[in-house]
Amino acid sequence: MAGGAVPDLIAAAERGDQADLVNISSDAVHRGFPNFAVYCATKAAVTHLAHTLRTELGPRQVSVTHIEPGLVETELTAHLTHPESYETPDRHHPQHARTCSGGHRGGSSPSRRANQAM
Template sequence: MTYELGNRTAVVTGAASGMGAATAELLAASGVRVALLARRADRIAGLAEKIVADGGQAIAVATDVTDSAAVTSAADAVRRAYGRVDLVVNAAGVMLPNPIAAGREDEWQRMIDTNVTGALRVIRAFAGDLIDTAADGRTADLVNISSIGAHVTFPDYAVYGATKAALTHLSAGLRTEFGPRDVRVTNIEPGLTDTELGHHIDNPTLSRQLGGMFEALGGLSAAEIADLVAYAVSRPRHVNLRQLVVLPTRQA
């Protein structure tokens, strides 16, 4: 399914794989000019080539959202290529579960830097674009990809859940700032979704546990989350789907 979203310009972080890549592809197929931001330059370059070959518009901008200067530089590159941005999708994220007693400060810092501070850097970089777009009477959207882990607790996922709870709360707070300026803020909380997030887990027990959950409950696809993003941003500009929780039926 595609949507009528022509003449819009989007930035999608985490576009090298999973929900970010699927969202970028669907937006491009719906007529959106898409800037792909992610660390893996080869992956987003390949995706940009595919999108263009399929008749869409896309550029790849290698960006590490944990690097403030890199995000600022990426924002400048996007504006040089496409002008003002009116749609931002924060899909970059990392999930590194382990017991708190394991003391994995390296993992804690990486999740905070990516899932929370990284999203903040991207929002700061493009907030002016969104506000100016809305002031001109056009649709402006910020979409944050959080997780059901923001409000459903799982053993050994405490830090990951805390970062996603922060992102969910940030989205709510931003609506008080952006809503009166006609900028929509949508927070999406997926349940079990088949992406590369689980591949980063270095705890064999937790890795097997996650695999067992997929076997027992099934999982959503990245394309299904992308469809939800595109649906939300295709609504009339006075309609804000503020909080969307999406789960596999057996998990619900």
């Protein structure tokens, strides 16, 4: 999906316009959840894609960010069979989510991009 946006982002950066790509991953990248191997692996792929795109697009003035929120209670969480596996002491703490960015665009902070993505 990111590949379809890349030419437009590069063109925007070349014009001097804002060029930010934001990917949503998960903190599941950093810890495993029983019975959610595929979910964790696909989120790890999103994170790795962001790292790779950052190295490719950063020099072209396109900023690449990925956000790794903690568990958000949704319909999916009602189906977890091992709820103890995702409980952490800081689960509801605002800093539990991670924002990672790179590339360099003046005035384009990771927190601003994270807020725009929400």
